[in-house]
Amino acid sequence: xxxxxxxxxxxxxxxxxxxxxxxxxxxxxxxxxxxxxxxxxxxxxxxxxxxxxxxxxxxxxxxxxxxxxxxxxxxxxxxxxxxxxxxxxxxxxxxxxxxxxxxxxxxxxxxxxxxxxxxxxxxxxxxxxxxxxxxxxxxxxxxxxxxxxxxxxxxxxxxxxxxxxxxxxxxxxxxxxxxxxxxxxxxxxxxxxxxxxxxxxxxxxxxxxxxxxxxxxxxxxxxxxxxxxxxxxxxxxxxxxxxxxxxxxxxxxxxxxxxxxxxxxxxxxxxxxxxxxxxxxxxxxxxxxxxxxxxxx
Numbered sequence: 268x269x270x271x272x273x274x275x276x277x278x279x280x281x282x283x284x285x286x287x288x289x290x291x292x293x294x295x296x297x298x299x300x301x302x303x304x305x306x307x308x309x310x311x312x313x314x315x316x317x318x319x320x321x322x323x324x325x326x327x328x329x330x331x332x333x334x335x336x337x338x339x340x341x342x343x344x345x346x347x348x349x350x351x352x353x354x355x356x357x358x359x360x361x362x363x364x365x366x367x368x369x370x371x372x373x374x375x376x377x378x379x380x381x382x383x384x385x386x387x388x389x390x391x392x393x394x395x396x397x398x399x400x401x402x403x404x405x406x407x408x409x410x411x412x413x414x415x416x417x418x419x420x421x422x423x424x425x426x427x428x429x430x431x432x433x434x435x436x437x438x439x440x441x442x443x444x445x446x447x448x449x450x451x452x453x454x455x456x457x458x459x460x461x462x463x464x465x466x467x468x469x470x471x472x473x474x475x476x477x478x479x480x481x482x483x484x485x486x487x488x489x490x491x492x493x494x495x496x497x498x499x500x501x502x503x504x505x506x507x508x509x510x511x512x513x514x515x516x517x518x519x520x521x522x523x524x525x526x527x528x529x530x531x532x533x534x535x536x537x538x539x540x541x542x543x544x545x546x547x548x549x550x551x552x553x554x555x556x557x558x559x560x561x562x563x564x
Contacts, residue, residue: 282301284301284381284382284383285299285301285302285306285380285381286381287302287321287379288377288378288379289377289380290376291376293318293378294316295313295315295317295318295321297310298314301383305351305353306352306359307353307355308324318378326351326352347364348361348385359384361382361383362383362385362411363380364411365379366379406472406473409469409471409473409479412471413479420526426484426486427481427524428483428524429479429482429521429524429537430480430482431473431477431479431519431534431540432479432480432497432517432518432520433476433477433478434452434456434517435516435518435550436452436513436514437475437476440508449476451508452506452508453476455504455505456504456515457472459501459504462500464480465483465484468481468483477541479534479537486523490521490523490554494519494552498550498552502514502516518544518553519544519551520536520540520541520544520553521540521555522540522555537555540553540555540556
């Protein structure tokens with residue numbers, strides 16, 4: 268009969284994500300099959316080596332990228348975008364999450380890195396992103412949550428829907444007051460949206476001027492009502508810049524998941540619904556495939 272260690276190793280080897288485990292001496296003690304497939308690096312060549320050497324071998328930019336990703340260790344639900352160096356010489360963009368491993372009494376016993384290729388980041392519809400890596404990392408982190416929640420939905424655990432939100436005044440504010448003013452305004456809107464979320468929901472940047480809300484409302488009608496509430500909170504977000512008061516409105520596309528569609532199709536429906544709201548003059552909510560009445564000014 269297989270012992271517990273063999274069972275755990277077999278379970279980790281069955282995962283599609285790369286798993287690397289290090290002990291308290293910071294030496295690599297486990298490297299699963301997915302990790303070998305993603306990087307082209309066989310575990311036999313890495314086990315027993317100091318983590319520092321493994322990082323220099325496997326990660327593009329070595330310690331610099333590894334250290335930036337370690338911020339995620341205190342928040343294991345988050346991931347960081349890094350570059351992996353494949354054994355054949357090409358680079359593999361990847362999302363990595365770092366976790367501190369503890370025993371039953373809370374004592375630290377090691378560290379785990381969980382990673383997967385980020386090619387799917389480009390496969391999903393995103394908002395325009397031209398202001399730098401900060402929004403890209405936000406998208407990568409939110410995408411991890413999206414994929415996890417969508418998989419739960421397909422397994423029948425939770426209802427699932429998304430709200431694609433753009434701030435109607437963002438483009439003009441960026442032109443007239445500059446990037447700093449626009450970013451300050453977007454932070455204000457994101458805070459207002461976060462205050463209106465249900466338990467278990469999440470909001471994040473999905474482009475320069477856009478947000479995505481991951482929701483668990485049970486029906487398209489309930490999702491649309493929730494969107495109305497968030498739109499109202501956005502309108503009441505008081506924003507001033509050098510004495511100028513800017514009135515804010517949002518355009519929202521709401522899409523409830525269908526088990527017959529892929530995640531990319533769900534996001535495309537939400538994006539198209541949001542575009543319909545914009546083309547209708549803004550300050551509107553469109554529920555895919557139908558549209559709700561224009562919000563009151």
